[in-house]
Amino acid sequence: MSGTRRLSTHPAHWPLPARAGLWLATMLLCLASGLLLCVEELVAARQAAQHRRADLQMQFRSALKRAAELPALTRQQAELDMQLAKAEQPLWPDAGEDAALLHAKLARRAEECGLALESFKPQAAGAGHQAGATIGLSGSYAGLQRFAELVSAPPLPVLIDGIDIAVAERGGEEALLMTATIITARRWKDKKEQP
Structure with a gap:
């Protein structure tokens, strides 16, 4: 059931x-x-x-x-x-011969720093590089430092591209000899050239 x-x-x-x-x-x-x-x-x-x-x-x-x-x-x-x-405005002009102006500035600054400007070989601006010069200076280390500081400041600043410093005897005293390549700081010609 x-x-x-x-x-x-x-x-x-x-x-x-x-x-x-x-x-x-x-x-x-x-x-x-x-x-x-x-x-x-x-x-x-x-x-x-x-x-x-x-x-x-x-x-x-x-x-x-x-x-x-x-x-x-x-x-x-x-x-x-x-x-x-x-x-x-205080930079180097875009065009024109400025080797004499550069020589005058470098000679004046070298004299202020107690250095002797021994050589000045201007380099014209060309394709891929700016105008400048190769210079030779002699004097004390402090004078060389002060020179580098003064020439890189406005007005008309320059860039120190390469430096070679050596010790040499001049007149019975040791002096530093500096050979440097100087390039003028220029204005930008076109906004597109700016980094």
Whole structure:
């Protein structure tokens, strides 16, 4: 009897309204699980869209901030261009013969430092290099240091490209002999040439 009771409790032996209710409940459960899976995908897509929107808003705010700063940056660039033009005034002229001017400056500075300007060989500006000179000086170490400091300061500064220092005797005393290559610091001819 218990076997028959078990069989009668099986849904196949239930009355039609009960079986229809079970079938409907199973269908609703399947439908709900499918809907849940679909909703999870939609929620993930929505969250991704929200993150993308937040990123775009951040980029937009950043672009607005840069656009707002543009006039100030343009004004700052104009001020820097004016400062550059003012700073370039004491530099060597763009063209012309300046070997005599360079010789006069170097001789005057050597005399101020207690040095003797022993040689001066001008070098004209050419392709790939600027005008300058090869010089020979003799004197004390402190005088050579002071000379290098003075000639590299404005107005009309020069760059010391290479130095060779040797010890020699002059008139029974030891003196330093410096041979150096001097290059004139020139103005930029074109903004595109600037580093």
